[in-house]
Amino acid sequence: MGKIITGRDVLRQLKADLIGKDSHRGVTFTYSWLANQLGHYTLGFIPTLFLYAILRSCTDLEKPATWAALGIAGLWFGFEIYNFLGPLLSKRVSRAKRLFVPGRSKYVFQPDWLNIAYDTATDVGFFWLGAYSAYLYVTPSACAVYLWLFLLLLVPCRHWYITKMYLQAAQYPFQCRLSQWAFPISEADRQTVLSFLNAKRSHKHLLIFGGRGNGKTSLGIGIATERSIRHDTCFYTTGMKLYSMFPERNSKSLHHNKPLWTWRQASLLVIDDINPGGLIEDLITPVQFLQLLRANPNNLKTLADKDVIWILGQDDQHTVVNQKWADMLHEIGVDKKDIHSVRLPLKA
Structure with missing residues (x-):
């Protein structure tokens, strides 16, 4: 196993990622991961606000904020499921000539689907957190669900941030699973x-x-x-x-x-x-x-x-x-x- 990354190591890396300009110091795996999840949060938050504004002004729906949040959350859930299943389907060998594109190559080494599913669930969690944040912004209410979702995301956040630290410390010349x-x-x-x-x-x-x-x-x-x-x-x-x-x-x-x-x-x-x-x-x-x-x-x-x-x-x-x-x-x-x-x- 070797050295285990400690909490002090994580705090030191967070400081390096958050303080300073990336144009000067370069971009690390950990910085990219933070920026990626912030992007997922934003893509849940901003579209929900836009959809809410459209539903409120152009329809007679009750609780437009709820429908906007659910709609955007469902949209990104479907998108991430497609991203998750896409590699699997693209490598599958067709068994029927008229139902699928034949001749696709198989994986030499099978992907770690559990790991990919965990990554997909983390991305969906940030999309949902952004959508629910927008819902709370336009419809102030109890924040219990938001708090539980935020606390739940801390577990995968810790796992993925530390994983990126293990990857960047290895100094690989390129990324390849x-x-x-x-x-x-x-x-x-x-x-x-x-x-x-x-x-x-x-x-x-x-x-x-x-x-x-x-x-x-x-x-x-x-x-x-x-x-x-x-x-x-x-x-x-x-x-x-x-x-x-x-x-x-x-x-x-x-x-x-x-x-x-x-x-x-x-x-x-x-x-x-x-x-x-x-x-x-x-x-x-x-x-x-x-x-x-x-x-x-x-x-x-x-x-x-x-x-x-x-x-x-x-x-x-x-x-x-x-x-x-x-x-x-x-x-x-x-x-x-x-x-x-x-x-x-x-x-x-």
């Missing part, structure tokens, strides 16, 4: 990925071999992203950056700001671009990597005691290269049964 990965892979390798993702015990190492453009980096990031969403401490780096950090006793000195955790403290490490593969001769061999690793005696134990995804290039001698890296991992203290590999097929 595992269900978005859509490249060829054998069934045996697919099961290896799922086994690594869902393993309860730690200290597992996954070697991902593949050529350029066949999705090895996005696969590694996709796996790690799912772990980040589960509130595991993950960290992404490239081979070259990691080599420069090996001699450091404390990698915090390499950062201008204070990270929540470094590569040494993370429970899952993703090491990308170790070798290009293909026609380019390996820039670093397992023996050379081990020599760099020994620049600091703590490095061996650090890598052996965490989950690591190794992203390597493709090579003509698949079995030989795989075994050399596996032997190197075993030499630093990784049990052989905890070393797994995935070999992605070359693009046609």
Whole structure:
């Protein structure tokens, strides 16, 4: 599991998100999430006021505020249900030629539908909070329902804000959930990925071999992203950056700001671009990597005691290269049964 984000960490991030100009400091995942939910609230509040004004002036309906709030709440509920089911329907394979578009591809890895449903429910909650706020604005009444809805939303707010902190602390170069990965892979390798993702015990190492453009980096990031969403401490780096950090006793000195955790403290490490593969001769061999690793005696134990995804290039001698890296991992203290590999097929 690694470090757990504390309340002090959350308050520090909130301060960073709320104070200062985004044009100067940039936009974080947490800031984007706050802005997104404020947008949902506003899209519930303002349309309800407009609809109320129309119903009040153009119809003889009793309680136009109630109908306006219910109408906008129902509209956004239907929209979010469509957003939730849309990816599922778009990937479904048609069973009848005249009822659905045939030939849709299946998911290589199934989405975490429970997680997506939770996100959908959170968005709907903010839409409804905005609509009910508009209702109270034009029809002052008891605020008990509003208060309960607001308090209920605090639970998912805490969960999603902290989740975004786990994601941004990992320093991924791009966003990619595992269900978005859509490249060829054998069934045996697919099961290896799922086994690594869902393993309860730690200290597992996954070697991902593949050529350029066949999705090895996005696969590694996709796996790690799912772990980040589960509130595991993950960290992404490239081979070259990691080599420069090996001699450091404390990698915090390499950062201008204070990270929540470094590569040494993370429970899952993703090491990308170790070798290009293909026609380019390996820039670093397992023996050379081990020599760099020994620049600091703590490095061996650090890598052996965490989950690591190794992203390597493709090579003509698949079995030989795989075994050399596996032997190197075993030499630093990784049990052989905890070393797994995935070999992605070359693009046609």
